[in-house]
Amino acid sequence: MEAVVRVVVTSICMSACYSGAEATRDVNLAWQGRSRAELEDRWGAPADTGTAGNLGMMHWSHVNTHVELPSGGGSVAITPTRFDIDAAFRPGEVWHTTTGVAALIDATNTITRVEGASLRWGPPNDANLHWGAIFGMHVGLGRLDTTPTPLPSGNLYIGGMLGPTLGLVGTTSMVAGLASAGGAMAFGWGIGAQWWPINRLWVRGGPALLLVSDPGFNNTRLRPGVATGASYAFVKVGRFALDLCLDLTAGPSTVFGSVGVGANLN
Secondary structure: HHHHHHHHHHHHHHHOOOHHHHHHHHHOOOOOOOOOOHHHHHOOOEEEEEEEEOOOOOOOEEEEEEEEEEEEEEEEEEOOOOEEEHHHHHEEEEEEEEEEEEEEEOOOOEEEEEEEOOHOOOOOOOOOOOOOEEEEEEEEEEEEEOEEEEEEEEEEEEEEEEOOOOOOOEEEEEEEEEEEEEEEEEEEHHHHHEEEEEEEEEEEEEEEEEEEEOOOEEEEEEEEEEEEEEEEEEEEEEEEEEEEEEEEEEEOOOEEEEEEEEEEOO
8 A cells, every 4th residue: 555655646746747937937927017015025125126228127046055975986806817996086066056036117116027037936925826846734633424522633635736726636634533432543545636716725626545444443444435625724925834624535434524724835
């Protein structure tokens, strides 16, 4: 089972095709028509300012440091008549690259165009744009349909974005509950589409494999099912979000779910 989960998660992460140049273009477009004050509030003060024709220009930059560690190798060859030693050492290297982005503004301090690698600084906080790899983990209380008393439960997801508002994720959930006959647990592993209708809200659904036990940890069985979820971020700063999440999984003769809070990178 673990090997299957690893293969599925790796495949999902490789599906994160919405990033890089495509996402950068959409972030740049999202700033058009916004105010200079909003941009500086999101990105901080520019490194320098200037003019480009009749437009003002602001520039941000970031220096990236890259490190290559020293390496080496060697070999020894011994024969009845020769003794050869071959060794090589390659020193490490440190170099720097600069990422930059520029914004053009008109006389009313409205942004007319953004150019450059803007992903590092991000879109407006209310823009419904998500890119690259995404991840989330939640803990809270959950129960099975056979256990009236909830117990600590949780879930997590990892995957990648297919577009600015649609992602593909692998999910896993663990739910526990208590009944008069004893405790019970249920696990779900699934693949689902995760969609953001607005920036702070996502909904998710897809097929899943369920492992469920009855109270007293009896009658443990595997079942096919469907895993769903919904989340609202009550704190959203850039790609980081703290949210309230509802996770619900159902299969033949079983339903289980949890409500919790969590941290996300999306």
